[in-house]
Amino acid sequence: MEQIAIIGVGMHAFGRTDGVSGQAQGAYAVRQALQDANVRWDQVGVAYGGSQDAGNADALSNHLGLTGLPFINVANGCATGGSALASVVSALRAGTADIGVAVGFDKHPRGAFNPRPADWGLDDWYGETGLMLTTQFFALKTQRYMHEHGISEEALVRVAQRAFRNGAVTPHAWRQRELSYEEIAQSMPVNLPLRKYMFCNPAEGGAALVLCRASDAHRYTDRPILVRAAVMRTRHHGSFEVFSPALAAEMAPAPTVTASRAAYEEAGVGPEDIDVIQLQDTDSGSEIIHLAENGFCEHGEQERLLREGATDIGGRLPVNTDGGCLANGEPVGASGLRQVVEVCQQLRQQAGQRQVPGAPRLGYTHVYGAPGVSAVTILEAP
Amino acid sequence: MISNLSVEHVTGHLLGRSEAGPVLLGSRCQSCGEHYFPATSSCTRCCGTQLSESVLGNHGELWSWTVQGFLPKSPYNSGESAEDFQPYGVGYVQLPCGLKVESRLTCADPQQLRIGMPMQLVEVDYGRSQERVLRTFAFAPASSPQEKQ
Numbered sequence: 001m002e003q004i005a006i007i008g009v010g011m012h013a014f015g016r017t018d019g020v021s022g023q024a025q026g027a028y029a030v031r032q033a034l035q036d037a038n039v040r041w042d043q044v045g046v047a048y049g050g051s052q053d054a055g056n057a058d059a060l061s062n063h064l065g066l067t068g069l070p071f072i073n074v075a076n077g078c079a080t081g082g083s084a085l086a087s088v089v090s091a092l093r094a095g096t097a098d099i100g101v102a103v104g105f106d107k108h109p110r111g112a113f114n115p116r117p118a119d120w121g122l123d124d125w126y127g128e129t130g131l132m133l134t135t136q137f138f139a140l141k142t143q144r145y146m147h148e149h150g151i152s153e154e155a156l157v158r159v160a161q162r163a164f165r166n167g168a169v170t171p172h173a174w175r176q177r178e179l180s181y182e183e184i185a186q187s188m189p190v191n192l193p194l195r196k197y198m199f200c201n202p203a204e205g206g207a208a209l210v211l212c213r214a215s216d217a218h219r220y221t222d223r224p225i226l227v228r229a230a231v232m233r234t235r236h237h238g239s240f241e242v243f244s245p246a247l248a249a250e251m252a253p254a255p256t257v258t259a260s261r262a263a264y265e266e267a268g269v270g271p272e273d274i275d276v277i278q279l280q281d282t283d284s285g286s287e288i289i290h291l292a293e294n295g296f297c298e299h300g301e302q303e304r305l306l307r308e309g310a311t312d313i314g315g316r317l318p319v320n321t322d323g324g325c326l327a328n329g330e331p332v333g334a335s336g337l338r339q340v341v342e343v344c345q346q347l348r349q350q351a352g353q354r355q356v357p358g359a360p361r362l363g364y365t366h367v368y369g370a371p372g373v374s375a376v377t378i379l380e381a382p
Numbered sequence: 383m384i385s386n387l388s389v390e391h392v393t394g395h396l397l398g399r400s401e402a403g404p405v406l407l408g409s410r411c412q413s414c415g416e417h418y419f420p421a422t423s424s425c426t427r428c429c430g431t432q433l434s435e436s437v438l439g440n441h442g443e444l445w446s447w448t449v450q451g452f453l454p455k456s457p458y459n460s461g462e463s464a465e466d467f468q469p470y471g472v473g474y475v476q477l478p479c480g481l482k483v484e485s486r487l488t489c490a491d492p493q494q495l496r497i498g499m500p501m502q503l504v505e506v507d508y509g510r511s512q513e514r515v516l517r518t519f520a521f522a523p524a525s526s527p528q529e530k531q
Contacts, residue, residue: 111455112452112454112455114454114455114456114457116457117457123420124457125392125393125396125518127456127457127458128392128457128458128459128516129392129393129458129486129508129516129518130450130454130458130460130470130472130486130508131472131484131485131486132454132457132458133450133454136448136450136472139448140446140447140448140472140473140474140484141446143446143447143448143497144445144446144474144497147446147497188451189449189451190451190452191448191449191450191451191472192448192449192451192492193448194448237426237427238427244484245419245420245483245484246408246418246419246420246481246482246483246484247445247474247481247482247484248416248427248480248481249416249417249479249480249481249482250480
């Protein structure tokens with residue numbers, strides 16, 4: 001199969017940027033990525049992208065130039081970026097174009113999301129009676145997981161502590177202040193067992209990639225990153241998903257598990273080969289669960305790994321080196337591509353103070369979100 | 383005190399009545415036997431479309447729980463403000479058929495909630511909208527009195 005490479009990466013800072021629209025932040029990220037790839041917008045032959053709350057991606061053409069290219073809007077919730085990337089890879093392999101762009105951006109109102117039940121195929125009572133909150137789902141899944149696998153609250157605190165520690169050495173992170181164990185452990189209960197500093201916040205930002213066939217990549221850059229796998233999957237009957245008025249008697253593996261397995265198969269590598277990891281950390285509990293669901297440890301092993309520092313930047317399994325969603329916030333459309341940008345920077349060894357030592361060769365990114373979607377990529381250093 | 387207010391049962395259509403009080407109503411797939419709550423016309427397990435009404439019962443075991451610690455935005459309609467908001471319990475209760483139903487819990491005290499504890503279906507008044515009291519189903523720890531709040 002034709003190999004595809006990332007030749008340029010770009011980001012608009014995550015967090016809050018008053019007065020700049022989500023689309024303008026997306027366009028900014030695309031321009032950064034084009035500059036990084038030494039490519040002009042009018043050379044781009046296909047683009048995929050999306051946002052959840054900031055409008056259609058093809059409106060970015062109003063900022064970047066109306067060149068007539070096929071620009072496809074993607075709306076896959078938290079997997080929007082991953083879906084856009086997987087789609088660009090397929091389009092380039094199919095010969096649709098020589099150069100493709102994947103872009104994600106968003107600008108959410110402050111506070112927790114307030115989805116409309118009808119948009120998710122649910123009746124009004126589910127929202128009216130106070131059951132339709134994403135934070136509740138993450139808490140309920142974490143509570144059950146802790147019970148089944150012997151995870152303590154200490155592990156939840158340690159995930160958040162490491163996220164903010166990494167955020168503090170990431171110049172573009174939103175949250176750059178380290179937090180003490182006590183500050184996190186005693187912060188306001190949001191949805192127990194999860195507390196304020198164990199949750200990421202909806203935010204703003206943009207991230208973009210420029211891609212081409214690997215055989216052409218050296219025309220544009222001497223540091224192409226190979227896309228060894230880019231996979232998106234949806235839930236099976238029986239998996240424990242957000243916005244579920246009921247769960248099936250017999251449980252099924254999460255979409256993360258199926259996306260992860262498919263990505264390893266496509267790349268021909270296993271979790272033991274990965275040197276730097278980005279996992280969906282909507283909250284501390286999610287990251288703990290995702291560490292095992294993506295094959296990096298056994299269920300229940302996370303407690304020890306966190307205590308030993310195995311997931312720190314200098315550890316055996318460096319996770320969320322830029323502070324993840326906890327330190328960067330979650331602009332839903334952009335979040336997945338932020339992970340890819342971070343892994344590209346790690347693999348190019350351009351990550352500054354947060355650089356994983358020892359010249360990492362293979363990187364991994366994972367997103368998961370409503371209503372039960374997951375996207376995984378495996379990337380290889382130049 | 384609330385006698386002159388009318389009651390709006392927001393989830394009344396999801397419940398049936400038995401001698402022992404309210405019961406949850408759902409569906410069962412005629413092809414593969416899978417249970418659903420609330421009632422549905424399609425089976426996501428076997429892709430079947432022949433489902434019949436099923437009485438899912440009024441008791442189970444607490445399968446997971448959390449406490450809602452902040453006032454949800456709309457469409458939550460309890461009528462509370464951020465200042466007078468009372469945290470409420472939320473959990474999944476595993477019914478005898480194995481299905482786990484998401485529900486408000488009558489208890490919001492983390493010290494009194496534990497996975498595996500027996501739970502009983504009740505009805506609670508969770509809010510007020512104009513001159514109406516808003517009612518829904520909830521699960522209560524089975525040992526506690528099943529009184530309406």
